[in-house]
Each structure stands twice: as structure tokens, then as C-alpha cells.
Amino acid sequence: MSDRTVLVTGGTGGLGRAVTTAFAAAGWRVVAPVRSATEEKGDATYVIADLNDPGAVEEAVSTAAGEAAAPLRAVVNLVGGYASTGLVHETPYEAFEAMLTLNLRATYLVTHAALPHLLAAGGGAVVCVSSRAAVAPFPGAAGYITAKAAVLAFAGAVAAEYRQKGVRCNTVLPSVIDTPANRAAQPDADHSRWVQPEEIAPIIRYLASDESGPTSGAAVPVYGRA
Template sequence: MTASLPCTAIVTGGTGGLGAAVTEHLLSCGWRLVVPWCVEAELDRVPTHADLELIKADLAVDSDVESVVELAAKDEDRPLRGVVNLVGGFASGRRVHDTPIEVLDEQLSINLRIAYRVIQAGLPHLIRRGGGSVVCIGSAASVRPFPGAATYIASKAAVAALVEALAVEYSGDDIRVNGLLPTMIDTPANRKAMPDADHTSWARPADLAEVIAFLLSDASRAVTGASIPVAVHSPAIGR
């Protein structure tokens, strides 16, 4: 699935701090992209491009999810072959006994339910067109927890479990499902929230975009059910 074989992918969160880098990179690889958005100010982050279709949508609303998938699947010459789930949220600061149950509900909704619902709506089209690739964003914290973020960590661990379950369930349909486990991602919002942190240790959006493009491509046809750590780029690697 490269520029020589034009296909379509949905990128949720494709106007966000990470998503804008993913959107730009996938467009450069020849993909037609359908990107749902809900914050108008974020639209300035993505380029104007003939292969980019933006659609206003609240992915917590089932009818909006269906509209996104219908738009992505309408071009028979460029079939829907990719679903990239970048929408997510973060909560921390309190231990479990001080955290209202509503915080867990919110984290499960934004990190798990939206990914589940978008994938669920896209699967029939992937099956009909002979397969494809699904990529989800998890978190390194799901395998290396830290105090004060149990609701976030639990929701991201659930995403990793969903990836493994889907990979097994749809292997016979030639649908690959993989997840990424980044450390803190170097986005403007994260820098603003943690101005005194060591940003050099954070994962770069451009690096994540390249890994996502690989997982969507035919070059990764042997990879499914994986939770892949994505660390900070080091120039020393590969010398």
C-alpha cells in the first residue's frame, strides 16, 4: 500500500499534535486520508491537499463515526485499507483511592471506546476489500507503570489487549492489527503542560509517523498483534 497502489486510511486525531505529523507523512506516501476533527483551531496544523478530506465529527457519537467511515469507503478506486487511531486523553495526579470513578469512565471512553467503535465500523469495509491494517496508540506506561495514573494506564493496557484480540480474530481476513507504545510524545501540548521536563527523552511525532506508515504498508505484512515500543530517536543508532 504505497503511492503506486493508492488506498484510503482513516486517521482519528489527525489534526492533533501527533496526528498532524502522521497526516502530513501519510499524504507524502500517497495515501488518501479521511481525518475527522472537532477543534477548528487545529485545522491550521494540517496542509491543504487534494488527497485529504476533513470531516467534522464527534467520535463519541455513533452516527458521526458512521459518517466518517462512509466517507472513507466511498472511493472504490482507492479502497479503505487503513485505520489509524490517535485519539486519546491523559489523567494523572491522584492515587486510586482519591480518584472518582468518573475519571476511569472518561479514560476508558476516550482511549478505548472510540478506538473500538471506529475499528468496528471500518472492519466490514476492510473485509470486503480483502484486508488492511489497523494501528492503535497505546502507551509505554501500560508495561512500565508510574504512580498517580492508574485510570490512564488501565485504559491504555486495554487498548493493547484489544490489539492482540483483534489480530487473532481477523487474521483470516488478512487484516493486521498493531499498537505502538510510545514514551511521552513531544507535542506542543505536552511541552506546555511540563515545561521543565527533559524534552530530549520524548518520542518525536515524525518518528511515530514513519512507524505508522510502515505498519500500514505491505512491507509489514508479516507483523500483526504486536505492541511496539517507540523511543526517542538517537543519531548513534545504526552507525
């Protein structure tokens, strides 16, 4: 029987499947919100939820925290996405805002809803996913870069506010993750240089575990050879 629960958003994505597998293998009860039942595959308990809807987020978090024998002790925020929108003067505000919504809204809503449960359980961990682009920008993706920088700043704020309350918050910064979607988008890239989901997942699991107890506010680069 698992004695602790982790809530993993984006748990059916290219990185998410590796993360849910890593937690399940380590004995965690894993809860993953999904948009529809067709996404339900892998090592988790799946709950249907629109993570842009605050009410749906509250329900999903309550489900994750509802097992008395396995209290909610960690949240992993994987929801996000990339779009190249051109130079800043070429980028419509709607496209810029869409990147903020996709990469930041669910991270905020889920963390906001989960924190009271983590505090009630005596502490825990939040892990967010930013990007190397947040600290090493490149041309043509201002919305994505700004959003991922905002995720990094938000995680820092959570770490500062809850460090003394027993809740830690850390962030991983991947380069390009080797997923089917990224390969399809960049078929001519050198995929051997990209970081594998199975390489990132143990780092996320470690940051959520008691083993990393002294660590909060870290931004961990997971670049592979990219």
C-alpha cells in the first residue's frame, strides 16, 4: 500500500508518462488529471479535469488528497507547451497571452489548490517545469520564454513563502525533451543531443521526495547534450 500521494499534471504527455512511472515504481500513489478518458494509460489514478477551470482543479486536488492512508505530499506541474510566434513586433498579443495561459495558469491553479493539503499533511514538495529558454532566451518565442520565466519566478515565490512551513518548491529547466511531438516538429534536428524523459523523471521524483529535504528554491538544469 502506498502511504503518500503525488499529483502529476500533464501525466499522459511525453514527459508525464515517464514521471508517473518513476513515482509509481518508488511506491507513491499517483493521481493524474486528464482531459478525457481516452488519455488514461499508465501507472496512475486518472481524474477528468479541465485545469484551466479553478473549480475543476479544486475537485481534482481534493481527489488526490482524499485518501487518508496516503496523504497528498507532492505536486508535479508538467502542463505546458511551446509555440514559435516570430519576433516581438510580429507576435499578436493573443498569441503571447496564449503561451502565458498554457504554461502558467494550470501551474498556479493546481499549486494554489494543493498548498492547504500539503500544509495539513505536515509538509511536502512542489516541482515545476520551466525551460532553459527562461535563462537563455533565443529569438522568435517571446511568449514561451516569458511564460517559462514566470513559472520559474512563481516557483521561487512559493519556495520563499512556504519554506518555514515545511513545503518546498523546486524547478527543473529542460532543454529540448526527446518526445514524439518534438521529433515531429523538428525532424532534421540531432535528436541524440536531446534529453530523454526517463532521464528527467528521476530528478523530479528526487525533488519531490524526503531525500531532497534541505533543497528549496533550486532551478535544476536538465539539458542533456543540447
